[in-house]
Amino acid sequence: MPIKLACLDLAGTTIGDIATVERAFSEAVATQGIVPGTGAYARAMVHVHRSRGCPKIEVFRGIFPGNEAQAQAANLTFERSYEGTIERTGLVPTPGVIEVLDKLRGAGISIALITGFSRSTLSRVLGVLGWEDKIDLAISPEDAGRGRPWPDMILHAVLRLGIEDVRQVAVAGDAESDMLCGRRSGASIVAGIMNGVHSRERLLKGGATHVLDSLADFPDLILAEELGAQQVAASVR
Incomplete structure (x- = not known):
């Protein structure tokens, strides 16, 4: 099926703020x-690294269980x-x-940004980035009910943007939780991006269908998959 929606992780995948996030966790x-x-x-900090992509409050609940x-x-x-840093230094x-x-x-694919940030932090990030004309939707765990590794944010985007079939979704992220989220949602393409926090092994463990060196390779992957599907369909006819 043709891809109609791309769900892209925010921190570490579309913005390079890994050090800023880790410093905020440390503080x-x-x-x-x-x-x-x-x-x-x-x-x-090991727990923080393992839990990248998950809702931040859930990460802290893991560090302070029962409190x-x-x-x-x-x-x-x-x-x-985090918000203070990005206001001072940008993203x-x-x-x-x-x-x-x-x-x-340009290929007619809608774009949703998904994140483990709260709605408040996400709003600050979007204000700094100024990407209003480049994306269709930005979703926090609060918007969807649950964050990663659950599939809720992707399914929320499917419903909000009127996508007919979850197989028309492609996902890209740099953490194992991104991969789990994508596979659980039923997305056709779940691409792990290597310039982020988790290794190839962690991404594959999470269920990545593809592992890319950079997000820059993601559009070509989608278009290549669609071309292959069209050729198969033509041969069947």
Whole structure:
């Protein structure tokens, strides 16, 4: 089936802010007594790395199990730190991402950005990026009900944008949770992007149908898949 919707991860895939995110996590856990140089800090940051792409509040709930107040306090610090940094320094799109967005839109493919950020943080990010004319939708876990690795955000985009079949969806992300989300949604293409946080092995473990060196290769993958499908259909006729 022709691809009609591309669901693209935000942090690490379309914007290169991995260091900013990790610094905000570090500052957030430090306010709760988990400081660099301790075993607790090392364990917390391993959990952060493994959980990339998941809702930020869920990451903190994993670090502070059974203590909702601590998780909420850390999450608030994370949001203030991250939003403050991007307001001061801006955001840098990953190489070629503007061309990717233009090429997808030019091919008649709708674009949804999906993220583990809260709606508040996502709004700040969109304000800094100024991509209103380049995307059709931006979705946070709060908008859809659940975040990654659940498929809710992709299915929310399918419904909002009037896509007829989940097989008309292509997903791209740099984390294992992106891959799990895409496969659980029924998307035809679930592409792991190697210039982000997780390794090829982690992406394949999550269910990647393709692994790409860069998001810049994503439009050509979609168009190649569609061309192949058209040739098969023609041969059948």
